Amino acid sequence: MSTKFSSPSWPPPPLPPPKANEYKNTACKNLNYSHAKFCLGDVTFDDTTISVYFNYGTNDVGTNRKIWVAFSGKTGNGGSCTGTELGWVPLGDNGNSDEGCVNINNVFSVRIKCVRERRG
Numbered sequence: 001m002s003t004k005f006s007s008p009s010w011p012p013p014p015l016p017p018p019k020a021n022e023y024k025n026t027a028c029k030n031l032n033y034s035h036a037k038f039c040l041g042d043v044t045f046d047d048t049t050i051s052v053y054f055n056y057g058t059n060d061v062g063t064n065r066k067i068w069v070a071f072s073g074k075t076g077n078g079g080s081c082t083g084t085e086l087g088w089v090p091l092g093d094n095g096n097s098d099e100g101c102v103n104i105n106n107v108f109s110v111r112i113k114c115v116r117e118r119r120g
Contacts, residue, residue: 032046
């Protein structure tokens, strides 16, 4: 009697990168700008953006690892985060989800103008 073992495909499929996609309404519809790549660093938000869809990327799925830190300021569109560090961006119910749509005007007492990718 012989046993056949299935082996995983090689090379493995690529992992999707983290996302911070901007939208012009509260329901993450009508894409404004897309940010999706590994090592995003600082992501500044356009002044017309109302909500942002965040995704941690496959490497962090299921870990509840927080990676997006919110800031109150930015040097300009495409620039860097400045101002006060507001805290971790909560995703899903009680922040225990790997993705979610966030209204950047009402998560904190001030608007989120920039997020920084921080792992760990």
